[in-house]
Amino acid sequence: MKQVIWDDALKGGYTDIDTPQASEETIDYKQVASLGVGALVAAVLGILGFFWIPFIAASLVAVVLGVMAQRKIMRAPDEVAGGTMTLVAIALGAVLAISATGWQIYSYYCSAPPGYEILPFDSMALTKDGEVPENILALDGHKVYIEGYMYPTKQHAGIENFTLVRTLGHCQYCSPGTNPADMIAISMERGESVKYRANKIVAVGGILTVDPTWRDNVGAIPYSMRANVFH
Numbered sequence: 001m002k003q004v005i006w007d008d009a010l011k012g013g014y015t016d017i018d019t020p021q022a023s024e025e026t027i028d029y030k031q032v033a034s035l036g037v038g039a040l041v042a043a044v045l046g047i048l049g050f051f052w053i054p055f056i057a058a059s060l061v062a063v064v065l066g067v068m069a070q071r072k073i074m075r076a077p078d079e080v081a082g083g084t085m086t087l088v089a090i091a092l093g094a095v096l097a098i099s100a101t102g103w104q105i106y107s108y109y110c111s112a113p114p115g116y117e118i119l120p121f122d123s124m125a126l127t128k129d130g131e132v133p134e135n136i137l138a139l140d141g142h143k144v145y146i147e148g149y150m151y152p153t154k155q156h157a158g159i160e161n162f163t164l165v166r167t168l169g170h171c172q173y174c175s176p177g178t179n180p181a182d183m184i185a186i187s188m189e190r191g192e193s194v195k196y197r198a199n200k201i202v203a204v205g206g207i208l209t210v211d212p213t214w215r216d217n218v219g220a221i222p223y224s225m226r227a228n229v230f231h
């Protein structure tokens with residue numbers, strides 16, 4: 001009898017000891033909103049809008065993507081993360097869009113010397129009938145300021161006459177369908193000359209001459225300028 005009690009006591013000793021049970025740790029995982037990442041990248045690219053106008057669109061894209069990402073996060077806050085990043089992207093994109101646009105407008109209207117009217121190449125396009133627009137005809141004999149590229153010449157310095165073109169790939173003779181209004185024949189004022197600038201935008205100011213009868217002469221172009229400003 002004593003042996004049975006002793007055996008039961010031994011058995012009970014083992015069962016009375018509390019043994020720690022292994023517990024599984026759970027990690028909450030949230031997916032980062034991909035649209036938010038895209039918004040932040042677009043916002044950073046928007047900084048280039050201060051230097052090149054098309055990149056202002058990147059700032060606007062950042063705002064749109066950011067709003068879309070924020071809505072996705074609000075619909076599933078327990079599953080999607082990145083709310084702070086998205087808000088930063090939206091704010092940065094909005095600020096850059098406004099400030100870069102303002103800077104470009106300021107640079108555009110304040111770049112011309114006093115007394116010169118800024119004249120973009122795009123506004124000089126001919127009509128469907130190949131005529132010079134009336135608003136450009138009205139500028140004949142006026143001081144204008146226009147930006148473009150120097151068409152390559154054989155000279156690199158001491159250039160008194162050159163052709164200003166709208167784009168780098170412009171060629172009057174090798175590009176089919178080239179618009180003659182994309183060129184201006186530049187003649188520097190007597191005694192003045194310039195150096196050739198390859199692949200760089202130059203700004204030229206002077207008195208514009210418009211030839212409405214340019215089509216009567218083979219190889220002629222409608223616009224020429226007597227220039228005294230070269231930047």
